[in-house]
Amino acid sequence: MPEPTQSWNALRSFMASTCGVALADDQSYLMEARLSPVAKTLNYRSVDEYVLEAVRPGAPTRVTAPLIDAMTTHETYWFRDAPFWKALQDQVIPRLGLTEPGSNRNFTIWLAACSTGQEVYSLTMFLEENFPPLHQRTTIIATDVSEAAVQQAKAGVYTVFEANRGLSAPRLVKHFERAGANFKVKEHLRRKVTFVTHNLVTQAPPGIGFDLVLMRNVLIYFPEATRRAVVQRAMGVMKPNGLLGIGATELLTLPSLSPGWYPKSA
Numbered sequence: 001m002p003e004p005t006q007s008w009n010a011l012r013s014f015m016a017s018t019c020g021v022a023l024a025d026d027q028s029y030l031m032e033a034r035l036s037p038v039a040k041t042l043n044y045r046s047v048d049e050y051v052l053e054a055v056r057p058g059a060p061t062r063v064t065a066p067l068i069d070a071m072t073t074h075e076t077y078w079f080r081d082a083p084f085w086k087a088l089q090d091q092v093i094p095r096l097g098l099t100e101p102g103s104n105r106n107f108t109i110w111l112a113a114c115s116t117g118q119e120v121y122s123l124t125m126f127l128e129e130n131f132p133p134l135h136q137r138t139t140i141i142a143t144d145v146s147e148a149a150v151q152q153a154k155a156g157v158y159t160v161f162e163a164n165r166g167l168s169a170p171r172l173v174k175h176f177e178r179a180g181a182n183f184k185v186k187e188h189l190r191r192k193v194t195f196v197t198h199n200l201v202t203q204a205p206p207g208i209g210f211d212l213v214l215m216r217n218v219l220i221y222f223p224e225a226t227r228r229a230v231v232q233r234a235m236g237v238m239k240p241n242g243l244l245g246i247g248a249t250e251l252l253t254l255p256s257l258s259p260g261w262y263p264k265s266a
């Protein structure tokens, strides 16, 4: 039977090298708490045995993907952080010059670390409600390292509990249909978004020429050097007047437009 410390150390270096996620010394309880149901489902005798198998070089995706799904934190909710949406409306979109009369340029957005989709569907609702002609010309690619999160986001189906976290009743009525006991985002909003499983740390950005890149509440999990590299790569695929949106508490040492919003810098 492997030593628990051996599997904990192996898990930490795997999460750091594959996802950039730094697990702290005092977080070892997460291994048992999050991976024990996964190990059981995949028929391993213990969490330690599962971890050592999953972190093995060349381990198949059906073994590694559930570990990454379980060890990443997917906390998210609708219209998270009101000042972000206010700045988007009052400062960011006007600055992009896409809403001027006669403008027919497309609006292209990369929303990274989309988790289970609440943020990206908030964005499509926001655009449809506030900038209808621009919404028509918008394309969004939404990405996350967690395959399970991306699958739920793509399906656009939410429990009553999930729907209640930040959605007003009028928005629920307007933008969702019933799916049994759950709520499903209407098809015309789902159609706006292409979902892709993508790792911010180990993969190149999924496109170029973005007006906006959003990567909110993910940089906090990365060490400083990784954070800097990820931000630099994102800036590199933005249009010259593009903007990067990150969580309001994830400060960068760059000039900002308003908390969490950064114009492209060289």
Ligand SMILES: C[S@@+](CC[C@H](N)C(=O)[O-])C[C@H]1O[C@@H](n2cnc3c(N)ncnc32)[C@H](O)[C@@H]1O
Binding pocket: 018, 019, 020, 021, 072, 073, 074, 075, 076, 077, 080, 112, 113, 114, 115, 116, 119, 143, 144, 145, 146, 149, 198, 199, 200, 201, 202, 215, 216, 217, 218, 221
């Ligand atoms: C706390 S959630 C944030 C969700 C959403 N952006 C929000 O602000 O509500 C963080 C997400 O980052 C994803 N993540 C963690 N490491 C990643 C990586 N290396 N590449 C891409 N996504 C990653 C996780 O899977 C998780 O869904």
